[in-house]
Amino acid sequence: MSTLGQFGLPVPAVPEAPELGAYWAAAxxxxxxxxxxxxxxxxxxxPRNFCPACGAADVEWTDSPGLGTVYSCTVTRHGPGRYRxxxxxxxxxVELDEGPRVMTNIVGCAPEEVAIGQRAVAVFDQAxxxxxxxxxxxxxxxxxxxxxxxxx
Amino acid sequence: MSRRGxxxxxxxxxxxxxxxxxxxxxxxxxxxxxxxLADAGLSFADVDGYFSDGRTxxxxxxxxxxxxxxxxxxxxxxxxxxLAHVGHAMSAIAAGTCRVALITCAGLxxxxxxxEFHEGTPESAFxxxxxxxxxxxxxxxxxxxxxxxxTTAAQLAEIKVAASHHAQYNxxxxxxxxxxxxxxxxxxxxxxxxxxxxxxxxxxGGGALVVVSPEVAAGLDRETVSVLGQAEAPKHxxxxxxxxxxxxxxxTGPRALAEAGVNTADIDYASIYDSxxxxxxxxxxxxxxxxxxxGGQFVTDGNLISGVGRLPVNTDGGGLCNNHPNNQGGxxxxxxxxxxxxxxxxxxxxxxxxxxALVHGTGGRIGTRMGGATLILGxxxx
Numbered sequence: 001m002s003t004l005g006q007f008g009l010p011v012p013a014v015p016e017a018p019e020l021g022a023y024w025a026a027a028x029x030x031x032x033x034x035x036x037x038x039x040x041x042x043x044x045x046x047p048r049n050f051c052p053a054c055g056a057a058d059v060e061w062t063d064s065p066g067l068g069t070v071y072s073c074t075v076t077r078h079g080p081g082r083y084r085x086x087x088x089x090x091x092x093x094v095e096l097d098e099g100p101r102v103m104t105n106i107v108g109c110a111p112e113e114v115a116i117g118q119r120a121v122a123v124f125d126q127a128x129x130x131x132x133x134x135x136x137x138x139x140x141x142x143x144x145x146x147x148x149x150x151x152x
Numbered sequence: 153m154s155r156r157g158x159x160x161x162x163x164x165x166x167x168x169x170x171x172x173x174x175x176x177x178x179x180x181x182x183x184x185x186x187x188x189l190a191d192a193g194l195s196f197a198d199v200d201g202y203f204s205d206g207r208t209x210x211x212x213x214x215x216x217x218x219x220x221x222x223x224x225x226x227x228x229x230x231x232x233x234x235l236a237h238v239g240h241a242m243s244a245i246a247a248g249t250c251r252v253a254l255i256t257c258a259g260l261x262x263x264x265x266x267x268e269f270h271e272g273t274p275e276s277a278f279x280x281x282x283x284x285x286x287x288x289x290x291x292x293x294x295x296x297x298x299x300x301x302x303t304t305a306a307q308l309a310e311i312k313v314a315a316s317h318h319a320q321y322n323x324x325x326x327x328x329x330x331x332x333x334x335x336x337x338x339x340x341x342x343x344x345x346x347x348x349x350x351x352x353x354x355x356x357g358g359g360a361l362v363v364v365s366p367e368v369a370a371g372l373d374r375e376t377v378s379v380l381g382q383a384e385a386p387k388h389x390x391x392x393x394x395x396x397x398x399x400x401x402x403x404t405g406p407r408a409l410a411e412a413g414v415n416t417a418d419i420d421y422a423s424i425y426d427s428x429x430x431x432x433x434x435x436x437x438x439x440x441x442x443x444x445x446x447g448g449q450f451v452t453d454g455n456l457i458s459g460v461g462r463l464p465v466n467t468d469g470g471g472l473c474n475n476h477p478n479n480q481g482g483x484x485x486x487x488x489x490x491x492x493x494x495x496x497x498x499x500x501x502x503x504x505x506x507x508x509a510l511v512h513g514t515g516g517r518i519g520t521r522m523g524g525a526t527l528i529l530g531x532x533x534x
Binding site: 002009010012015017042043044045046047048052053071072073074075076077078079080081082083086089091092093099100101102103104105116117137 | 274275276277278279280281282283284285287288289291292293294295296299340341342343344345346389391392393394396519520
């Protein structure tokens, strides 16, 4: 079940993963939190409630400004499922300044404007799903190159 | 325990059809099994080990085929599964737990759409939700490789050109027509930089392998080939630090070559899994056929074309032109290597004095998580 969000791309219902409640609650509030291992300091992605680097079940959820750099990107013409008919869209890895490379979409610009090496910032794509309440999905937009701080 | 020389491939079969609307998947498993057993000169009653990727559950298939086996393996690492099965069969035969191993692959992805990939996995809420088509995820690897090493779309296209050159001699190939670099670049973009002609075909059908002990092989009339080395490895997203510019071949190639006691310069023919052109380019680098990052130069000027270049690759036309049944091409890559070693490839693409072949399988997606497996096969007696 999904609906189209503010950028014309699908936003799915929040998955049933009770141990990741902290991540999804923050997402619903428009905040990015990253799971970080209290034992070894590793910043984990995709989110898990244990550390796949050292095995410890001792994870804290730390606030992130959501800033990073485009590590790779591609314009997909026809995606799978709900993405088949949404028009060309950007699938990308953004490398967060904290380290993780995050699979995402770059939105809010023409697809051909996106290139490896550009700065990007998190934006939560909010949507209301009929009968299932609010949903939010982490996407990114490019940081303007005129020096304006996009986080303010 | 040394496995080298403990197993021989005695029978292979590639289903001749590419579009199949009048068969079930289970019936195709039977047809490819029967074909490979007949090729070896063996019967279903001889089979004591069964290997498949488990998409059709192994218990169902063993029951369906009426097999009486004492060794079962359902390892599923995408298109590389069947190369893992060959290694597992080699280990099982060396350990004495089976003597005649049957490996089957079958599917109908061209005629029947399967459910979306990876639904319900722990990563799906952080990946599939972004529209991760298979081509899109491979494209992420290709884009990064181009960024880091200067690889070009025209160089990727050379891989398709070589495959199409070979496919013209394969009457069963889905796409038997030769294409040029320009035709690849002018075909529709699917996900930059991958064009439609950078992508493998989607075909119905399948294939099978029969791996036997040297003692069984000695009693057969058929020429068999020796499994000299094998290695497999999964490569994953590294907890969010993925580097998609290299593949698991960087690990499996050296291990398989070491087990066989040979190096890349000794290889007469290579079957390289070609889900996309970028898959071949990264794999050739990772196996050590050229320096990392120089794959684009390596594949140009027909270097992968039999009789023309230094390394004949995928002389049946590969997944790019010939066949990619069940969306998993590893079994067919192995079949063509066995044909080359037996001197049974199409005459215009048969490698002269082909004694040593390398097969590499890639499963899953090199842009996220993948399986890799390498086989070294030899024509020499065990």
